[in-house]
Amino acid sequence: MNRREFLSTSMLIVAGLALQRPDRVWAMNEGRSLSFCHTHTGEKLDIAYGYPGGYDSHALARINYLLRDFRTGEEHPIDPKLLDILFDVRRNFGGRGTFAVISGYRSPKTNKQLCARSSGVAKHSLHMVGKAIDVRLIGVRTKKIQQCALGLKRGGVGFYAKSDFVHLDTGRVRHW
Numbered sequence: 001m002n003r004r005e006f007l008s009t010s011m012l013i014v015a016g017l018a019l020q021r022p023d024r025v026w027a028m029n030e031g032r033s034l035s036f037c038h039t040h041t042g043e044k045l046d047i048a049y050g051y052p053g054g055y056d057s058h059a060l061a062r063i064n065y066l067l068r069d070f071r072t073g074e075e076h077p078i079d080p081k082l083l084d085i086l087f088d089v090r091r092n093f094g095g096r097g098t099f100a101v102i103s104g105y106r107s108p109k110t111n112k113q114l115c116a117r118s119s120g121v122a123k124h125s126l127h128m129v130g131k132a133i134d135v136r137l138i139g140v141r142t143k144k145i146q147q148c149a150l151g152l153k154r155g156g157v158g159f160y161a162k163s164d165f166v167h168l169d170t171g172r173v174r175h176w
């Protein structure tokens with residue numbers, strides 16, 4: 001293989017990787033930060049949680065605390081991939097917005113209570129394993145957030161027009 005062949009082969013490989021793993025190529029190769037305000041606790045957090053190729057464990061711990069089950073006070077690790085979805089959504093709308101959090105982690109007890117009250121709550125919700133979040137992005141129409149998240153194809157996207165939020169998770173790619 002001469003130099004030119006080597007270069008064009010390398011470029012094809014890089015292009016192929018970019019097509020296969022948009023999450024890696026997009027979010028993982030740079031510093032990542034997020035802003036939250038929690039609609040139930042009033043807590044705010046503006047935090048750099050990721051560096052190229054990894055995550056800051058102290059920052060993740062603070063995010064886990066913010067996204068705890070505010071009804072019971074229980075904490076659970078939040079899937080960092082969920083944060084990368086939020087990061088990419090936010091970037092699509094200028095990269096400076098604040099996510100208003102409606103619901104992050106839900107303990108089994110809380111989920112059971114919500115399940116009994118509403119038909120829109122799943123019995124085995126991904127909220128119970130720290131892989132789902134209900135949010136809106138302040139200043140951006142929720143319908144636009146839904147469209148953007150659907151385009152990422154990185155998990156589930158639920159649109160709740162009446163309550164004005166989107167559910168995002170790192171489960172199978174699906175929508176409702």
Ligand SMILES: [Zn+2]
Binds near residue numbers: 127167168
């Ligand atoms: Zn949800």
